[in-house]
Amino acid sequence: MENAEMNVAAPAQKRGAFDMNLAEWRDFVQEDLKLPRYTADQICQWVYQKKVFDFRAMTNLSKALRERLPQLVDIALPRLAQRQVSQDGTRKYLWRLADGQYIESVLMDHGNRYTACISSQVGCPLRCTFCATGQQGFTRNLTAGEIVAHFIAMEADLGADINNVVFMGMGEPLLNYDNVIRAVRMLLEPKMRGLSVRHVTISTSGIPEYIRRLADEELGIYLCLSLHAPNNELRSRLMPVNEKFPLPQVLDALRYWQKKTGVRLTVEYVLLKNQNDMPECAYELVTLFQGLQVYVNLIPYNPVEGSRYSRPSASRITPFMNVLKKLGIECELRKEHGTDIDAACGQLRGRALN
Ligand code: SAH
Ligand code: SF4
Numbered sequence: 001m002e003n004a005e006m007n008v009a010a011p012a013q014k015r016g017a018f019d020m021n022l023a024e025w026r027d028f029v030q031e032d033l034k035l036p037r038y039t040a041d042q043i044c045q046w047v048y049q050k051k052v053f054d055f056r057a058m059t060n061l062s063k064a065l066r067e068r069l070p071q072l073v074d075i076a077l078p079r080l081a082q083r084q085v086s087q088d089g090t091r092k093y094l095w096r097l098a099d100g101q102y103i104e105s106v107l108m109d110h111g112n113r114y115t116a117c118i119s120s121q122v123g124c125p126l127r128c129t130f131c132a133t134g135q136q137g138f139t140r141n142l143t144a145g146e147i148v149a150h151f152i153a154m155e156a157d158l159g160a161d162i163n164n165v166v167f168m169g170m171g172e173p174l175l176n177y178d179n180v181i182r183a184v185r186m187l188l189e190p191k192m193r194g195l196s197v198r199h200v201t202i203s204t205s206g207i208p209e210y211i212r213r214l215a216d217e218e219l220g221i222y223l224c225l226s227l228h229a230p231n232n233e234l235r236s237r238l239m240p241v242n243e244k245f246p247l248p249q250v251l252d253a254l255r256y257w258q259k260k261t262g263v264r265l266t267v268e269y270v271l272l273k274n275q276n277d278m279p280e281c282a283y284e285l286v287t288l289f290q291g292l293q294v295y296v297n298l299i300p301y302n303p304v305e306g307s308r309y310s311r312p313s314a315s316r317i318t319p320f321m322n323v324l325k326k327l328g329i330e331c332e333l334r335k336e337h338g339t340d341i342d343a344a345c346g347q348l349r350g351r352a353l354n
Pocket of ligand 1: 167169170171173204205226268270299303
């Protein structure tokens, strides 16, 4: 066995450990290394579950394999460029990718469980007017490996497993559909990270075609719609993407998604003072939800430097919430995390770019 391992020629370019899904890991060990496929399962267990990123420390692999693997596969985590830790335990990360680009992620501490807010793109092409990431424009999509690796790097930094993953960092996940779904499948795979489907959420500004595709995937993960306005006119002012995909199209796709999956839909609504926080807006919102089972998450705007928007006070938020409740809409005011650090996604990178 050891001799067979030693006869493998090194390819010109190393593979990325996080770029391979389980089937590809198994093909690699069987075809390139001529080893049984459970070797792949063992390696994935080291990387994804024990967070060991050095092949030489994988003690249940043969010595020859431990020496050979570093020449063939690169376990490249992104480099930590900056980390801010809030008084409430929220950690905000700025990661440097192999090509020098930066992405952000946030870790929220809910006492007995953690949630990671991760990115799908470097920047975002959709330019929502209240969003720090949107102001930076779009650079590129993340690869599936980069998505998975910055999550695993957060767990390694924390020294514990993170329970929930939400795609609410930089970028529009449904505009990087294939890589995001591939990353999700790797995180769900029991022999890799083994997250459960109800612990993964994709947040979208509403791309109808991909909402339908996601429904057809039958993954079982949660979906969040970033709604932020009860009508097309206001929504288009806040979110230019609404011009291309107006509300009726988005809501149709969501009804399809809910019919197909049976999973509750979460609606996010960022409260912007005097823009979308009037009680009339709450009344109007309810009419949109016909034929949908929704849960509304109200998020007080997280101020972004140089922005024309401001955060409403409790005296405006409470009446808004009361209207929704009176009309039978389940809703919650999102507990704020990391308000003493640059917790709105895009702010750390924005600062790094300036
Ligand atoms: N592009 C996707 C996912 C990333 S944004 C989306 O838009 O859904 C994640 C969430 O953060 C969205 O609901 C977005 O509207 C919200 N958000 C962006 N900037 C914010 C800010 N300054 N304060 C509060 N929420 C913000
Ligand atoms: Fe992009 Fe989401 Fe920011 Fe809009 S809110 S610009 S879709 S990241």
